[in-house]
Amino acid sequence: MTTRLPDVLAAPLEETFGAERLALAMAALRPADHVLTADALGSIKATGLSFARSMVARMVRERWRIRPRDIDVDADGVGHAIYDIDAAGHVMTFAAFSRNEQVPEKEGRLCDTYFDGIGALFQGRTEIARIMAEREQMKKLWGGRTDASVMGWTVTNRSDRYFDATVDALATGRQPDPATLGLGGGYILRNAGFYGNGRMGCGVWRGLDPNHPLIHPYHQEMFGLYLWREFGFDVAEAMARHRSPKAARLDTELKRFLGIGNASGLGMVAIITRWPLWLATWVLVRELALAFAVTEPAPVPDAVAKRLQGLLARAARYYRTVDARPLQHVEPRDQIAANLERVGDWLQQMRAASAASWNDLMTRVDGDFDRETVEQVASLLIDCYPERAAAIDRITPIGMNLAFDVVPEMPVAELRDIIRDRYGWALDIDLTSPEARRYFWYRSEENNEQRRGERGIDSGEPVESFVDVVGAAQTLLSDLQPVDGAQSVARFLFDQPEHRYMVARVQSTARLPYAEIRSNLIDAEFLPVRIIRFYLTTMGLESAAPKNHRWVLGVLMQGAPLREDLEAGDGADWILPAPPTIGDDDLVPRQRAS
Amino acid sequence: MSITTAVREIERLAQDALRMMGVPFPAAERAMHAVTWAEAVHGRGLEFLMAREADIRATAAAVPRLISESDDAAVIDAGGASLLTMGPPALDLATALARTCGVGEVRVTRSFGLMFAGELVHWAAGRGLGCVAICSAPATDDPFELHGSFSTTPGALLRFRKTPAQSDAVAEMPTLILQCFAPGHVESIPVDGEDLNARFDAALRHGMKSPTAAFDHVAALALRIRQPTSERSRNQAG
Numbered sequence: 001m002t003t004r005l006p007d008v009l010a011a012p013l014e015e016t017f018g019a020e021r022l023a024l025a026m027a028a029l030r031p032a033d034h035v036l037t038a039d040a041l042g043s044i045k046a047t048g049l050s051f052a053r054s055m056v057a058r059m060v061r062e063r064w065r066i067r068p069r070d071i072d073v074d075a076d077g078v079g080h081a082i083y084d085i086d087a088a089g090h091v092m093t094f095a096a097f098s099r100n101e102q103v104p105e106k107e108g109r110l111c112d113t114y115f116d117g118i119g120a121l122f123q124g125r126t127e128i129a130r131i132m133a134e135r136e137q138m139k140k141l142w143g144g145r146t147d148a149s150v151m152g153w154t155v156t157n158r159s160d161r162y163f164d165a166t167v168d169a170l171a172t173g174r175q176p177d178p179a180t181l182g183l184g185g186g187y188i189l190r191n192a193g194f195y196g197n198g199r200m201g202c203g204v205w206r207g208l209d210p211n212h213p214l215i216h217p218y219h220q221e222m223f224g225l226y227l228w229r230e231f232g233f234d235v236a237e238a239m240a241r242h243r244s245p246k247a248a249r250l251d252t253e254l255k256r257f258l259g260i261g262n263a264s265g266l267g268m269v270a271i272i273t274r275w276p277l278w279l280a281t282w283v284l285v286r287e288l289a290l291a292f293a294v295t296e297p298a299p300v301p302d303a304v305a306k307r308l309q310g311l312l313a314r315a316a317r318y319y320r321t322v323d324a325r326p327l328q329h330v331e332p333r334d335q336i337a338a339n340l341e342r343v344g345d346w347l348q349q350m351r352a353a354s355a356a357s358w359n360d361l362m363t364r365v366d367g368d369f370d371r372e373t374v375e376q377v378a379s380l381l382i383d384c385y386p387e388r389a390a391a392i393d394r395i396t397p398i399g400m401n402l403a404f405d406v407v408p409e410m411p412v413a414e415l416r417d418i419i420r421d422r423y424g425w426a427l428d429i430d431l432t433s434p435e436a437r438r439y440f441w442y443r444s445e446e447n448n449e450q451r452r453g454e455r456g457i458d459s460g461e462p463v464e465s466f467v468d469v470v471g472a473a474q475t476l477l478s479d480l481q482p483v484d485g486a487q488s489v490a491r492f493l494f495d496q497p498e499h500r501y502m503v504a505r506v507q508s509t510a511r512l513p514y515a516e517i518r519s520n521l522i523d524a525e526f527l528p529v530r531i532i533r534f535y536l537t538t539m540g541l542e543s544a545a546p547k548n549h550r551w552v553l554g555v556l557m558q559g560a561p562l563r564e565d566l567e568a569g570d571g572a573d574w575i576l577p578a579p580p581t582i583g584d585d586d587l588v589p590r591q592r593a594s
Numbered sequence: 595m596s597i598t599t600a601v602r603e604i605e606r607l608a609q610d611a612l613r614m615m616g617v618p619f620p621a622a623e624r625a626m627h628a629v630t631w632a633e634a635v636h637g638r639g640l641e642f643l644m645a646r647e648a649d650i651r652a653t654a655a656a657v658p659r660l661i662s663e664s665d666d667a668a669v670i671d672a673g674g675a676s677l678l679t680m681g682p683p684a685l686d687l688a689t690a691l692a693r694t695c696g697v698g699e700v701r702v703t704r705s706f707g708l709m710f711a712g713e714l715v716h717w718a719a720g721r722g723l724g725c726v727a728i729c730s731a732p733a734t735d736d737p738f739e740l741h742g743s744f745s746t747t748p749g750a751l752l753r754f755r756k757t758p759a760q761s762d763a764v765a766e767m768p769t770l771i772l773q774c775f776a777p778g779h780v781e782s783i784p785v786d787g788e789d790l791n792a793r794f795d796a797a798l799r800h801g802m803k804s805p806t807a808a809f810d811h812v813a814a815l816a817l818r819i820r821q822p823t824s825e826r827s828r829n830q831a832g
Contacts (some may be wrong), residue, residue: 023678080815147598147801148799148800148801149597197602198599198601198602198604199600199602199603200598201597201603202600204601204602205602206601206602206798207798297722403720405720405721408687408690409689443819444823445821446822448820451823453824454827457826458823458824459821459824459828463614465817466619488690489686489690490686491688492691494683495657497620497621497679497682499620500620500624500682502620572658
């Protein structure tokens with residue numbers, strides 16, 4: 001694949017790597033057909049390019065300071081916590097309010113009227129009067145209003161079982177059993193959403209100062225998750241102290257092991273489809289990082305090979321030890337672990353012969369193993385070059401914000417050629433059977449979230465969300481066929497304005513190597529879980545556990561450095577943690593190994 | 595009564611509200627930017643949606659008609675539809691002409707919603723074009739403050755020439771004259787008036803004040819995009 005990137009993307013890469021090296025990597029990009037099917041995207045694993053990972057890396061690099069100003073919660077965890085944040089000289093405030101009511105189900109949906117925690121991330125140091133005024137609005141949940149001094153509101157729920165087990169253990173002066181916490185995925189608080197970018201009148205991402213520490217895409221959301229993780233530890237410890245003067249602090253290693261839980265559903269499919277430049281950019285940066293790796297001259301330096309050897313071992317251990325929940329729609333974890341161990345053996349042999357070659361290794365892995373194993377090895381290989389990944393990541397915000405617009409002067413003949421060249425996969429799909437067009441996405445009256453309805457049964461078709469890329473591409477080409485090829489796209493759209501969005505989509509992504517999920521998303525056989533996993537992995541989900549074909553659970557930031565680590569600049573290498581070992585004498589009695 | 599709103603918030607609301615007025619998704623997806631720009635710059639985008647809802651509904655699916663066309667100019671009959679849906683095809687034509695001939699002029703007749711012309715100039719600048727939008731209309735139609743410059747997008751200008759109300763000449767004039775200039779075909783367009791891009795940027799950074807009644811009206815309309823769920827669909831919830 002030798003597509004020439006748009007200049008705004010190519011220029012910063014050429015500046016960093018040189019035009020020749022970039023061209024070498026571009027030529028090694030994997031084919032779009034190989035990467036962009038729903039099955040392939042669903043197998044992709046997190047890397048340093050994932051938003052949670054790049055967020056934490058920035059915090060460590062810049063030694064962000066997050067200090068509690070006031071933590072005031074009672075024995076039930078009801079109260080508030082206020083944090084002062086110094087992000088490389090940029091001051092922010094996080095204020096969180098904690099509740100503890102018995103609610104039958106805490107799914108963390110937008111329509112929920114109860115959350116265990118709700119917080120606001122403010123610009124600058126914010127005084128208590130302003131915080132309390134914000135609280136009055138937050139009590140109204142999404143009916144409340146705020147302003148641009150707030151970057152967003154965020155909500156969380158406790159994992160009742162594991163949060164309570166943690167508090168109970170600490171109150172007895174002991175630690176909760178890491179293995180027990182691991183059974184639940186390795187977290188005590190679950191993300192229930194970050195509502196920013198103008199919602200309720202809050203600040204808009206495009207309005208941030210270019211030097212703002214949260215200017216990178218999704219870093220506001222990821223920072224919100226990080227803050228909830230810290231908040232969870234603080235509240236659990238405070239509750240335990242209220243219950244007993246002999247309460248223990250949560251073990252530091254155990255804190256690091258615990259991440260923040262997450263559950264996401266069908267709406268992710270609509271989001272990814274709605275913003276084609278996002279998908280195109282996310283896949284491009286990952287594939288480019290991989291292409292740079294496999295074009296490294298062989299043999300690769302042994303220090304790098306040793307790094308991959310270590311990561312393979314860590315990943316195998318992680319798959320064997322983390323999250324014991326039963327899984328659907330994924331390769332068995334033990335199988336992936338065994339595969340990674342075999343890859344480790346091959347690499348050992350290569351190193352012994354001083355012949356480690358990333359191209360040879362990836363070719364062999366690709367030929368011998370399932371897609372999840374392949375993508376896990378690819379991700380670990382990318383993580384062997386963190387500085388390079390960070391350099392490539394510079395184009396992420398540029399790519400996501402490329403102009404989404406029609407090119408009005410383009411001749412119709414050229415547009416037809418682009419569609420045939422780039423959407424051949426879509427044109428080949430037979431949409432004539434009812435099963436091929438069975439579903440549509442729409443906004444639900446019940447919960448204001450995206451749902452999947454059935455054509456002919458549900459009523460929302462007239463206002464369906466745009467997901468049917470295949471149908472739109474086929475209709476567009478069909479309507480372009482009888483038009484004079486010399487006619488301008490502007491003139492075509494003048495007569496047929498219903499194609500404006502799809503034309504903009506085709507033209508805006510025409511020079512990007514990867515665009516569009518190459519599957520029929522409205523087909524009866526389509527499994528949304530694939531795309532949900534891809535989205536969450538791009539965010540940084542490390543351990544994805546599909547609950548069913550449309551709902552994915554998982555954990556982010558497991559192993560991430562704590563706030564005290566950030567200040568010290570420690571904890572850059574935190575991924576794929578092992579459960580900490582805590583002596584029996586320190587464990588809560590009922591959780592001791594039998 | 596006013597309420598603090600945000601640019602991205604108005605974009606979302608406007609898109610959904612326009613769809614509930616019958617505007618097809620591809621047009622609503624583009625028109626949301628015009629509504630937001632007008633709200634940020636003139637403070638009247640939401641009020642327009644509320645006040646002219648019936649007119650927007652009546653012309654939601656209107657398709658423009660090309661009256662005349664030459665190498666570098668075209669005249670469009672908007673059929674009584676607003677610039678929300680007629681502005682994009684007009685700018686597309688003007689862009690194509692300018693990129694082919696250096697200069698392109700498109701005249702739009704029988705349209706309304708002049709406050710959205712400024713967003714066309716802003717949009718043209720994003721395409722690398724200089725642009726002049728000249729609007730003529732009775733003072734009773736869309737009586738919003740419309741004069742301004744675009745200092746942050748060199749070569750772009752919004753200049754409105756108000757015609758006296760009740761003038762017989764008004765009915766004969768196009769609603770909008772849109773002139774686009776390819777790079778090198780215009781050096782500067784001197785104009786008096788406030789920098790409208792600066793107003794938009796300030797709204798991006800600090801938010802804006804929107805009339806509460808208009809906001810509530812449009813928000814209620816937007817909420818109607820949410821659809822009931824069948825029992826079978828409920829099983830697809832996730």
